[in-house]
Amino acid sequence: MARILKPGMNVQTKLSLQDSVQQTVRGIIADIRERGDAALADLSQRFDGWNPPTFRLSAEQIAACMAQVPEEQLSSIRFSLEQVRTFAQAQRDSVRDVEIETIPGVRLGHRVLPVNSVACYVPGGRYPMIASAIMSVATAKVAGVPRVVAVTPPKDGQPFPATVATMHLAGADEIYIMGGVQALAALALGTERIQPVDMLVGPGNAYVAEAKRQLFGQVGIDLLAGPTETLVIADDSVDAEMVATDLLGQAEHGTNSPAVLLTTSERLAGEVVTEIERQLQVLATAEVAGQAWRDYGQIVLAEDDAEMVQVADEIASEHVQVLTRDPDYFLNHLTNYGSLFLGPETNVAYGDKTIGTNHILPTGRAARYTGGLWVGKFLKTVTYQRATREASVVIGQHCSVICGVEGFAGHQRQADLRVERYRQPAPVGGAD
Structure with a gap:
C-alpha cells in the first residue's frame, strides 16, 4: 500500500482559501455587471495601477511593442508558434463533417463549426506568460474562430512588449491590456466600449479559474485551469x-x-x-x-x-x-x-x-x-437531418408511439401530421 512520506496542505485549509476566492470574485463580477466601464477602470486602477483612456491597443501601440522585442526572441516565438500551429492543424484535420443514410430516405449529419468569438486570457502577474498567447490565440485561429480577442494585465504599469508581440504574431484580432477577474467579466458580460465574446479560454491563478467558473453559462469556457x-x-x-x-x-x-x-x-x-x-x-x-x-x-x-x-x-x-x-x-x-x-x-x-x-x-x-485545450474546444458539432416523404412516415409512426407514452400531445401531433400527409393513399378498387 502506498505511503505518504511528505504530505501537502490539508483539505480544510484548501477549502477555506477557496471560499475566500469565491466571495472576492463574485463581488468583482457583480460590480462589472452593474457599472460596466466605470467599474473596469476603478478595478484596474486598484489592482494593477493601470487606467488608460482605452484598454484596447491601437495598431500603432502594437507596432511600438513589436519594435521593442529583440529579433532573437521574435525568432523563438515564431518557432514555437509554428510547432503549436502544426500540431493544432493536424488535430483540426482529424475532426470532419459527417453525413450518413441511416435508413432509406433518412440522412443525418453534423457540421463542425468554430465559435464566433473568443477571449484568450494570458497571465502576466509574477511572470508574463507569453507562451499562453501562443497556446490559446494560435490554436483558436487554426480552429477558424473569426474574432479572437487577446487580453493580458500590464507589467510594471505598462504593456509587456513580448506578450503583445506574441499575441499579434499568433493572429489576435484585438488586444486589450487589463487583468484578472475584471478583464474576464468585462469580456464575458460586455461593457459600453467592449463587445462581449462567446467563450473565455486561458490559464491563470485561483481567481481567474474561479471567474471562469462563475461566468460559465453566460459564456463558454475551455476548462478550469487553476x-x-x-x-x-x-x-x-x-x-x-x-x-x-x-x-x-x-x-x-x-x-x-x-x-x-x-x-x-x-x-x-x-x-x-x-x-x-x-x-x-x-x-x-x-x-x-x-x-x-x-x-x-x-x-x-x-x-x-x-x-x-x-x-x-x-x-x-x-x-x-x-x-x-x-x-x-x-x-x-x-x-x-x-x-x-x-x-x-x-x-x-x-x-x-x-x-x-x-x-x-x-x-x-x-x-x-x-x-486540455485543443482546436476541438473552439468547435461546435451541430447536427442536421432530412428525410423523404416515405421515410417521414416510418419515423413518424414510431415517434408518435413514444410521444404517446410520454404524454406529449403536441409532439405526437407533429408526428401524426406528417404520417397523415405523406402516407401513400390506399389503392382504389380490387383485382379483376
Whole structure:
C-alpha cells in the first residue's frame, strides 16, 4: 500500500482559501455587471495601477511593442508558434463533417463549426506568460474562430512588449491590456466600449479559474485551469538532480502550485529531499518555489509500477512526467492526466513553451473527465437531418408511439401530421 512520506496542505485549509476566492470574485463580477466601464477602470486602477483612456491597443501601440522585442526572441516565438500551429492543424484535420443514410430516405449529419468569438486570457502577474498567447490565440485561429480577442494585465504599469508581440504574431484580432477577474467579466458580460465574446479560454491563478467558473453559462469556457500542478513518476533509474529540477521547475509557478513525487524508491525519495534543499539555495525563483514545495509538495512511496498507476490516476495531475525504465507502461495504463511527458529527454517546460502540445490543461483533478485545450474546444458539432416523404412516415409512426407514452400531445401531433400527409393513399378498387 502506498505511503505518504511528505504530505501537502490539508483539505480544510484548501477549502477555506477557496471560499475566500469565491466571495472576492463574485463581488468583482457583480460590480462589472452593474457599472460596466466605470467599474473596469476603478478595478484596474486598484489592482494593477493601470487606467488608460482605452484598454484596447491601437495598431500603432502594437507596432511600438513589436519594435521593442529583440529579433532573437521574435525568432523563438515564431518557432514555437509554428510547432503549436502544426500540431493544432493536424488535430483540426482529424475532426470532419459527417453525413450518413441511416435508413432509406433518412440522412443525418453534423457540421463542425468554430465559435464566433473568443477571449484568450494570458497571465502576466509574477511572470508574463507569453507562451499562453501562443497556446490559446494560435490554436483558436487554426480552429477558424473569426474574432479572437487577446487580453493580458500590464507589467510594471505598462504593456509587456513580448506578450503583445506574441499575441499579434499568433493572429489576435484585438488586444486589450487589463487583468484578472475584471478583464474576464468585462469580456464575458460586455461593457459600453467592449463587445462581449462567446467563450473565455486561458490559464491563470485561483481567481481567474474561479471567474471562469462563475461566468460559465453566460459564456463558454475551455476548462478550469487553476494553479499549476506537476506529478513526477520515478523509479531508481533516474537521479535525484533531474527529479528535483523537474519538481521545482513547476513549483516556481506560484506559492500554491502542487509538486508531487510518486516513486517506488525510498532511497530516491530521500535523495530528492536533500537535492531540493540544495537547489533552493541557488534557484532564482526559490522564494516562490520553496514555499510551494513546503506547503503543497508531496512525496508518495508505492510498491510497484501498477500501484503508481493507481495513485497517479487518483491524483489526476495536470502534468505527469514519467522518469522510469519503461515509460510506455504508463502511456498504456494511465487514464487521468492533462499531458504526459515520457522519458528524461522531454519535460514539462518543453510542453509549457515550445514542443507543440498545448499547455492549457485541467487542474484540480479535472483530468478525470476532460483533456486540455485543443482546436476541438473552439468547435461546435451541430447536427442536421432530412428525410423523404416515405421515410417521414416510418419515423413518424414510431415517434408518435413514444410521444404517446410520454404524454406529449403536441409532439405526437407533429408526428401524426406528417404520417397523415405523406402516407401513400390506399389503392382504389380490387383485382379483376
